[in-house]
Amino acid sequence: MSEKIKWGILSTGQISGKFAEALELLPEAEICAVASRNAGTAKKFAEKHGILKAYGSYLALADDPEVDVVYIGTPHSFHLENSVMCMRAGKSVLCEKALTINAREAEEMIRVAREENVFLMEAMVTRHVLLVKKVLGWIRDGEIGEVRMVKASFCKRADFTPSQRHLNPGLGGGSLLDLGVYGISFASMVLNKPPESVVGFGHIGSLGSDEQGAALLKYDRGEIAELSFALRTDAVNDAYVFGTEGYIKINEIFSIPTKATRYRDDKAVAVLEDTSTGNGLMQEAEEVMRCLKEGLKESPFMPLEESLQIMRIMDKIRAPWELTYSNDIQ
Ligand SMILES: NC(=O)c1ccc[n+]([C@@H]2O[C@H](COP(=O)([O-])OP(=O)(O)OC[C@H]3O[C@@H](n4cnc5c(N)ncnc54)[C@H](OP(=O)(O)O)[C@@H]3O)[C@@H](O)[C@H]2O)c1
Incomplete structure (x- = not known):
């Protein structure tokens, strides 16, 4: 891994913008590429944040050999799909909260991280403030x-x-x-x-x-x-x-x-x-980079088992409600 950690940003919504701003303040981070579902949106985001590569597909970002770690800032229902795609391409992943829609998805995401031997962390910003x-x-x-x-x-x-x-x-x-x-x-x-x-x-x-x-x-x-x-x-x-x-x-x-x-x-x-505090986002990114440099596959501040437990708790809380997400249906 090169001296600087090379980040890819997957999606261009409001928190991706804030996360990019946080990365811009960290000398050991380089935002290497951004991806959107739309090439024009990616280009606009790249221009705003001084990013060299802008992709009009998430897959192109996952396949970019220069990228070390991908930040996933999509809506909850896509976290599993987007994270798995990046991890299968050998990328480490920082995925926004909630990690997934349910515990079954979280188990799958964690299983893939372990199979691919890549770093994975839920972006729960509070832990890093x-x-x-x-x-x-x-x-x-x-x-x-x-x-x-x-x-x-x-x-x-x-x-x-x-x-x-x-x-x-x-x-x-x-x-x-x-x-x-x-x-x-x-x-x-x-x-x-x-x-x-x-x-x-x-x-x-x-x-x-x-x-x-x-x-x-x-x-x-x-x-x-x-x-x-x-x-x-x-x-x-x-x-x-x-x-x-x-x-x-x-x-x-x-x-x-x-x-x-x-x-x-x-x-x-x-x-x-x-x-x-830099809103905790800077510290969150720093923690990811520390883990990557030390060869850790998860962070002690947001362990994967705990993220899974949290998804299990949310499954239990909403079990009696009349709320079934399409991701819940296998
Ligand atoms: N850490 C924090 O403090 C914090 C704060 C707010 C939100 N979050 C989390 O961050 C994630 C994103 O939240 P956000 O508020 O940034 O959302 P947002 O502004 O709606 O952005 C989500 C982005 O996801 C992409 N996307 C992919 N498929 C989509 C679809 N079918 N519909 C809409 N967007 C789609 C879009 O990017 P492209 O068009 O570029 O593909 C979109 O801009 C969520 O998990 C949320 O819980 C965290």
């Missing part, structure tokens, strides 16, 4: 005692246009896969184990996807995570970790936070502020 790592340090150091409860809310008012991905079931839309995944992943990171029991309610809206929902996860020592998520509701988007000796509030948006406060007896005793 510096402030979040410091909060985890507080928890591991016992600053709030034993963790008993986790609470997180991620809600927004998304575009209600049926063709947009957010609420379009054909594109894997819905609040659980789009936003609920952050809270589930957050609880998984803090408690560092899968739950024993999972219950969830979801409201299926007129577009046929879950507009909002809530889930309760219960763990083996009685710990509880309380999570809410919505795509047509304005709400606060903060997170809390409650312990026997105090609690931590992570300010909104908890997925890419800039402030966290630790409380004891309801008094603020410590504050963390970080406005230089």
